[in-house]
Amino acid sequence: MTEVVAPGIDALLEQARSGVRRLTPEETVAASRRGALIIDTRTEAQRREQGELPGAIVIDRTVLEWRLDPGSEWRIPEATSYDMEVVVVCRQGxxxxxxxxxxxxxxxxxxxxxxxxxxxxxxxxxxxxAGPADVRT
Known part of the structure; x- marks a missing residue:
């Protein structure tokens, strides 16, 4: 039996971040002020424990792409253009x-x-x- 050599999560994460300018918390606040969509993908339990991110739209990770794709019939009303600025936030980045x-x-x-x-x-x-959050399903 041949053993499969997988690159692992660290390599996948490095690839995912390649060419992406990630934002600090302060830069995220500035992005929100200029109209960027701030999307919170944390679970309800995490949000209850940590608190709600001001101005964020909560979208479950399992439906994220459908809700933000402007071409999707299941998009949220704010998903108006492929050119829109979006900042995704989770618990640890x-x-x-x-x-x-x-x-x-x-x-x-x-x-x-x-x-x-x-x-x-x-x-x-x-x-x-403390809430309530702007949760989109």
Whole structure:
């Protein structure tokens, strides 16, 4: 039996982040102010524990591409153009990078994520809300 040599998650993450300028929490705030969509993919339990990201739209990772693709019949109303700026945020900044890679494959070329996720947001003292969140299903 031949053993399969897989590159592993670290190589996949490096590939996903290649050519993407990721944002700090402060840069994410600035992006939001200029009209970027801030998308929170954390689970309900994570949001309950950490708090809600102000101004973010919560979209479950399992339907993210369908909700943000302007050509999808299941898109959210804010998904108006492949040129829109999108910042994906997760808990620590790992799964958001993988999400960015697939959103870019869909055609959303201005999509990026936040370095360190909500944990980095908290570390620099930016505010979180108690809720309610803008959850899209």
């Amino acid at each position: 790992y799964s958001s990078s993988l999400a960015v890679a697939t959103l870019r494959l869909v055609g959303l070329w201005r999509t990026t994520d936040m370095i360190g996720g909500v944990e980095a947001w908290q570390a620099v003292g930016l505010p979180l809300n």
